[in-house]
Amino acid sequence: LWLGLRLALPCTEPAQRLRGFQWVTGDRRTDYSNWAPSGRRCGERCVTVSRELRWxxxxxxxxxxxxxxxxxxxxxxxxxxxxxxxxxTYTTPFGARGGDFLALPPRSTAVVPAVGLELRCDEEGESGGLRWGRATPGAWPCRLANGGCEGACGEEGGRPRCSCLDGKVLALDGRSCSSPCAGAPCQHHCVVNGTTFLCMCELGYRLAADGSSCEDDDDCAVLPNLCEQVCVNTEGGFECRCHRGYKMLEGRCRPVSRCYEAPCEQQCEDVPDGYRCGCFPGYAVDPRVPTRCLLHCNRSQCPAECDPHTLSCECPEGFLLDNDDNGGQVCMDIDECDMSFCQHNCTNRPGSYECHCHAGYQLLNQIDCVKIPEEDGEGEYSGDFGPRPQTPIPSRTPPKAEHLHPGALVGIAVGALSAALALLALGYHLAKKRCRPPATMDYKCSGPHEKEMGLQPVTS
Incomplete structure (x- = not known):
């Protein structure tokens, strides 16, 4: 078994105390004489206990x-x-006993026979470490470890007594000192008041009837004019808010422009009931998405919108990309009327077209023409909104049918049959041409019934 001794000298000295070794704990009084016979030895040496209990x-x-x-x-x-x-005299839990220990483990005892005092190492001190104490409350003689008092130790009536500094009170053991707020039931803050305490609450709360709990104060009810527009009570405080159409800016409610959050793609204008989107020159508002802008051309030819970085050009719907005489990129209007989309009459417009019907017909799905029933009449508003052709007035009354020559009747029948066959062929031809209905181009047209070709932008 190795002992806690170290050699302080280069060599052992058999004539000296502990032969020149020293305790690693710093103890200078403990000695031992049952050493095994040995002469002077040099170098690194340690001490061990042999089976015969010799060092x-x-x-x-x-x-x-x-x-x-x-x-x-x-x-x-x-x-x-x-x-x-x-x-x-100290005694450790593992049986060691003496009076020169530097530190004692928990549950050690210290006996002072002169005053009949026995202390135990098991109390918790102010700093959290262990200290000596006893089960009996009160101080012991002040000349021994300050009587065990955490504060001051003095004599009263010939008996030792502990006292504490201001702001602290003596604990139940008669030796420890603690704050009156230690263990106080205050919910927020505890303030020492002499030998007792007072509970206080944070700002925005008030002390409840029990003197320790804190209740939220409704600041909006206490001060009605606390906020400019709307006051909302919160836990321990309040929050000011603004009415719809206003925004909190620098602590004040300011009217907010509907265009403040940039809802429009290009231009925005405030109007009494909201906002209105606009577009830069060369663009028009998309009728399907009013906040967006599309390329727009109200002539048969317009400059193309080109990106100098990608060298790609774009045209509005209903236009084709082409080169002008100077080598520039232009957008040329497509004449949709050349494609026979309309059943009767057609008017070409920049980027679109418009169908019209003859008198006695009305426009269906903005392309086809259907005859108006006889009972509806053919008044002023029959047919489409386009120009109405004028029917010439005959110079004389046509002859009655019963006075016509049989050969004339045959000619009329053959002519009617030929006209029917021609109309049937024209209908078949138009059905083949109309692969799909044209897309709406309301933003390019002036009338509510105008249509366009669904052509996509072409890049160079």
Whole structure:
């Protein structure tokens, strides 16, 4: 078993106390005389206990007989300050006994026979460490460790008594000092008031009837004009808000422009009931998405919109990309009327077209023409909104049918049959041409019934 000794000199000195070794704990009074016979030895040496309980010097790396017990503990009590005429004997939980220990583990005892006092290392001190105490409340003689008092120790009526500094009170053990707020039931804050305490609440709260709890104060009810427009009470405070159409700016409610959040793609204008989107020259508002803008051309030819970085050009719907005489990129209007989309009459417009019907017909799905039933009449509003052709007035009354020559009747029948066949062929031709209905181009047309070709932009 190795001992806690180290060699302070280069060599051992058999004639000296502990042969020149010193305790690693710093103890200078403990000695031992049952050493194994040995002469003077130099170099690194340690001390071990042999089977015969003799101490002997050996090399520190050499194996030693026996075993070493390890005792772990979190804290310890310092030995009591020496007091004249009051010797102390300590006993550890593992059986060690003496008066020269530097620190004692928990559950150690200190006996002072002169005053009949026995202390135990098991009380928790102010700093959280262990300290000496006893089960009996009150102080012991002040000359021994200040009587165990955490504050001051004095004599009253010949008996020791502990006292505490201002702001603290004596605990139940008669030795410890604690704040009156220790263990107080205050919900927010505790304030020492002499030897007692007062509970206080944070701003925005008030003390409840029990004197310790805190209740939220409705600031909006206490101060009605606290906010400019709307006051909302919150836990421990309040929050000012604004009515719809206003925004909190620098602590004030300011009218907010509907265009403030940039809802429009290009231009925005405030109007009494909201906002209105507009577009830059060369663009028009998309009728399907009123906040967006599309390329727009109200002539048969317009400059193309080109990106100098990608060298790609774009045209509005209903236009084709082409080169002008100077080598520039232009957008040329497509004449949709050349494609015979309309059943009767057609009017070409920039980027679109418009169908019209003859008198006695009305426009259906903005392309086809259907005859108006006889009972509806053919008044002023029959047919489409386009120009209405005028029917010439005959110079004389046509002859009655019963006076016509049979050959004339045959000619009329053949002509009617030919006209029917021609109309049937024209209908078949138009059905083949109309692969799909044209897309709406309301933003390019002036009338509510105008249509367009669904052509896509072409890049160069």
């Amino acid at each position: 002997e010097e050996r090399l520190c790396q050499a194996p030693a007989d026996g075993f070493l017990c390890e005792y772990n503990y979190e804290g310890s009590c310092p030995r009591l300050p020496p007091a004249e005429g009051l010797p102390v």
